Amino acid sequence: xxxxxxxxxxxxxxxxxxxxxxxxxxxxxxxxxxxxxxxxxxxxxxxxxxxxxxxxxxxxxxxxxxxxxxxxxxxxxxxxxxxxxxxxxxxxxxxxxxxxxxxxxxxxxxxxxxxxxxxxxxxxxxxxxxxxxxxxxxxxxxxxxxxxxxxxxxxxxxxxxxxxxxxxxxxxxxxxxxxxxxxxxxxxxxxxxxxxxxxxxxxxxxxxxxxxxxxxxxxxxxxxxxxxxxxxxxxxxxxxxxxxxxxxxxxxxxxxxxxxxxxxxxxxxxxxxxxxxxxxxxxxxxxxxxxxxxxxxxxxxxxxxxxxxxxxxxxxxxxxxxxxxxxxxxxxxxxxxxxxxxxxxxxxxxxxxxxxxxxxxxxxxxxxxxxxxxxxxxxxxxxxxxxxxxxxxxxxxxxxxxxxxxxxxxxxxxxxxxxxxxxxxxxxxxxxxxxxxxxxxxxxxxxxxxxxxxxxxxxxxxxxxxxxxxxxxxxxxxxxxxxxxxxxxxxxxxxxxxxxxxxxxxxxxxxxxxxxxxxxxxxxxxxxxxxxxxxxxxxxxxxxx
Amino acid sequence: xxxxxxxxxxxxxxxxxxxxxxxxxxxxxxxxxxxxxxxxxxxxxxxxxxxxxxxxxxxxxxxxxxxxxxxxxxxxxxxxxxxxxxxxxxxxxxxxxxxxxxxxxxxxxxxxxxxxxxxxxxxxxxxxxxxxxxxxxxxxxxxxxxxxxxxxxxxxxxxxxxxxxxxxxxxxxxxxxxxxxxxxxxxxxxxxxxxxxxxxxxxxxxxxxxxxxxxxxxxxxxxxxxxxxxxxxxxxxxxxxxxxxxxxxxxxxxx
Numbered sequence: 164x165x166x167x168x169x170x171x172x173x174x175x176x177x178x179x180x181x182x183x184x185x186x187x188x189x190x191x192x193x194x195x196x197x198x199x200x201x202x203x204x205x206x207x208x209x210x211x212x213x214x215x216x217x218x219x220x221x222x223x224x225x226x227x228x229x230x231x232x233x234x235x236x237x238x239x240x241x242x243x244x245x246x247x248x249x250x251x252x253x254x255x256x257x258x259x260x261x262x263x264x265x266x267x268x269x270x271x272x273x274x275x276x277x278x279x280x281x282x283x284x285x286x287x288x289x290x291x292x293x294x295x296x297x298x299x300x301x302x303x304x305x306x307x308x309x310x311x312x313x314x315x316x317x318x319x320x321x322x323x324x325x326x327x328x329x330x331x332x333x334x335x336x337x338x339x340x341x342x343x344x345x346x347x348x349x350x351x352x353x354x355x356x357x358x359x360x361x362x363x364x365x366x367x368x369x370x371x372x373x374x375x376x377x378x379x380x381x382x383x384x385x386x387x388x389x390x391x392x393x394x395x396x397x398x399x400x401x402x403x404x405x406x407x408x409x410x411x412x413x414x415x416x417x418x419x420x421x422x423x424x425x426x427x428x429x430x431x432x433x434x435x436x437x438x439x440x441x442x443x444x445x446x447x448x449x450x451x452x453x454x455x456x457x458x459x460x461x462x463x464x465x466x467x468x469x470x471x472x473x474x475x476x477x478x479x480x481x482x483x484x485x486x487x488x489x490x491x492x493x494x495x496x497x498x499x500x501x502x503x504x505x506x507x508x509x510x511x512x513x514x515x516x517x518x519x520x521x522x523x524x525x526x527x528x529x530x531x532x533x534x535x536x537x538x539x540x541x542x543x544x545x546x547x548x549x550x551x552x553x554x555x556x557x558x559x560x561x562x563x564x565x566x567x568x569x570x571x572x573x574x575x576x577x578x579x580x581x582x583x584x585x586x587x588x589x590x591x592x593x594x595x596x597x598x599x600x601x602x603x604x605x606x607x608x609x610x611x612x613x614x615x616x617x618x619x620x621x622x623x624x625x626x627x628x629x630x631x632x633x634x635x636x637x638x639x640x641x642x643x644x645x646x647x648x649x650x651x652x653x654x655x656x657x658x659x660x661x662x663x664x665x666x667x668x669x670x671x672x673x674x675x676x677x678x679x680x681x682x683x684x685x686x687x688x689x690x691x692x693x694x695x696x697x698x699x700x701x702x703x704x705x706x707x708x
Numbered sequence: 709x710x711x712x713x714x715x716x717x718x719x720x721x722x723x724x725x726x727x728x729x730x731x732x733x734x735x736x737x738x739x740x741x742x743x744x745x746x747x748x749x750x751x752x753x754x755x756x757x758x759x760x761x762x763x764x765x766x767x768x769x770x771x772x773x774x775x776x777x778x779x780x781x782x783x784x785x786x787x788x789x790x791x792x793x794x795x796x797x798x799x800x801x802x803x804x805x806x807x808x809x810x811x812x813x814x815x816x817x818x819x820x821x822x823x824x825x826x827x828x829x830x831x832x833x834x835x836x837x838x839x840x841x842x843x844x845x846x847x848x849x850x851x852x853x854x855x856x857x858x859x860x861x862x863x864x865x866x867x868x869x870x871x872x873x874x875x876x877x878x879x880x881x882x883x884x885x886x887x888x889x890x891x892x893x894x895x896x897x898x899x900x901x902x903x904x905x906x907x908x909x910x911x912x913x914x915x916x917x918x919x920x921x922x923x924x925x926x927x928x929x930x931x932x933x934x935x936x937x938x939x940x941x942x943x944x945x946x947x948x949x950x951x952x953x954x955x956x957x958x959x960x961x962x963x
Contacts, residue, residue, distance in 0.1 A: 599925060
């Protein structure tokens with residue numbers, strides 16, 4: 164949009180053919196040159212098309228021509244190569260000025276450039292949010308002049324809003340714009356027979372301040388029919404703070420919620436528990452940061468310095484590993500990997516398990532190197548992988564925290580939300596049937612979770628307990644429950660740890676994937692004698708192999 | 709003859725149209741493909757096997773049923789995969805043949821004396837699933853489960869009978885109750901049910917369990933099952949037997 168662009172009211176009047184002939188021609192001339200306005204008007208026309216009564220035959224013809232023109236006009240955009248070169252400062256002054264001029268006018272190219280930057284740099288707005296907003300205004304202004312809203316206009320406006328919001332969400336969370344890799348095998352290459360070379364194309368460059376891309380969250384307002392009900396578009400995945408359940412070795416305030424801008428700096432070794440689903444271990448004073456990736460449920464680790472280990476804790480995950488403006492995406496990754504930035508390149512080694520990197524399946528013992536010249540080499544690296552696996556074996560955490568709660572408290576914030584009425588064991592109503600094989604009464608401490616926790620057989624329960632009771636019943640479940648009797652061996656308030664494997668209901672084992680909505684610890688009142696139990700904090704951890 | 713068989717098979721296979729994308733059959737095919745990828749992947753953990761079966765069970769279709777049923781008796785997999793296969797089949801009530809397949813699986817597990825004890829949780833789960841399915845064709849199996857020597861199988865049978873609400877379960881329920889009351893509070897002679905299949909290193913094994921007697925395990929579920937079927941409340945086996953003797957002729961299960 165430039166200062167010469169007609170405002171929305173003028174565009175709206177042009178849509179409705181209400182401008183004087185001279186003004187009409189002036190706007191038409193402008194529309195022929197300005198893609199931003201043309202698109203806004205096209206959208207407005209598309210909306211009008213839904214209410215044919217308001218359009219004459221001539222109007223329909225004009226609509227058809229305008230839409231056809233807007234949609235079928237051959238692109239004058241710069242090629243991907245030129246855009247990449249522009250981003251690299253790789254163009255001559257004349258060419259550069261030409262591309263810059265084009266970017267000033269072309270939203271699509273500006274979006275492409277911004278997206279390319281977004282893929283590995285500080286976030287910038289890659290969207291023409293203003294444009295969509297402006298088009299919406301044009302539509303609404305046109306509609307506002309009518310005495311009554313036509314139903315179809317409202318429907319169309321809603322449709323537009325939905326398109327705009329969806330478009331924003333998709334563009335924000337879409338995959339980084341990386342040219343497809345093409346496998347080449349350069350002649351005279353002396354690498355191992357299993358090595359495969361890829362030409363990754365242009366690397367993702369640094370953020371340049373040349374492009375003014377407003378980082379404006381899209382706030383979508385409905386038409387005047389529903390004033391005062393703005394709907395905030397969901398924040399892009401990348402800007403949602405990621406939950407760190409626990410960390411060790413970091414001077415920062417983690418655990419908590421970690422934003423993308425926060426750099427993890429460790430003096431030595433640090434481990435970060437990502438949402439109880441994965442581990443990131445920073446080795447030898449490395450620096451990195453974490454974020455959600457474009458794919459749902461996928462993560463980004465961006466390495467600023469040193470080496471990082473990624474451990475998926477047995478689950479299938481997707482990880483984007485970034486460093487030195489290079490990216491390696493591990494898809495369907497289950498296992499352990501090491502990644503490090505070195506001499507202008509990025510090295511990723513699969514230490515355990517398997518991952519898909521581009522079209523290739525990478526097994527343990529193989530590595531992917533993105534060279535400074537952007538070529539990608541994938542080859543066997545057994546010695547390197549073995550050494551890294553040994554190193555990770557020394558520094559890795561042995562357990563993964565998945566839940567922490569304090570008995571007798573209620574938590575409505577943070578990663579774990581729960582309700583617990585008492586930290587002291589109390590009789591429960593209708594509790595006789597909970598443990599059918601136990602004849603003695605049991606007093607219970609209850610922690611009800613707001614969100615279910617999926618059971619895995621490697622879970623253990625750690626609890627800091629007090630009281631006189633030695634026979635404890637563990638009970639987990641939802642509507643029905645699985646239970647097990649355990650012995651309390653520690654004295655005082657020392658923490659106890661019990662495996663959750665072997666919990667049963669009607670003698671049938673609790674198996675993986677079951678939702679745990681409630682955790683209870685009961686103290687058995689043996690032989691009619693009263694026994695007490697107090698619980699402070701409980702943790703459920705997965706014991707990693 | 710064999711050649712003709714091959715030709716006919718080939719023609720049948722050729723004549724079969726591929727499933728329409730997005731159809732229930734196509735979804736079932738996708739679910740089975742995903743299951744095979746995860747279940748037969750080398751190095752899969754027990755939890756991953758269980759989750760693969762669970763995920764397959766979310767797609768209710770005759771094709772997925774055909775994959776799940778053999779898993780119930782599959783001896784190679786861990787017990788947990790057999791349990792979860794029987795568990796998810798409880799949701800396959802709309803698919804013809806599910807109760808019959810579970811009944812056959814139960815019978816196969818009973819016939820194998822070597823694995824009879826280790827397969828007990830699977831058998832209990834099958835009885836529970838048959839109860840969930842409210843399968844009338846399973847009434848015979850459920851009635852025999854009520855009279856099983858193992859009180860936990862009998863308990864599952866009583867609960868399933870309460871769900872099924874078949875008149876045929878009243879007799880075995882009363883008989884079992886009479887037997888229980890004649891035995892008193894003698895502990896069950898079935899091996900400690902909490903120890904089978906448990907890792908020896910499990911700290912829970914060191915506990916001196918205060919195990920309920922067979923009567924304590926079974927009495928309440930039998931009374932509940934009889935109440936669920938008849939809507940009557942009686943205090944003991946004798947009163948139940950008396951009531952049933954008076955009412956069994958032309959008796960209809962109340963709605």
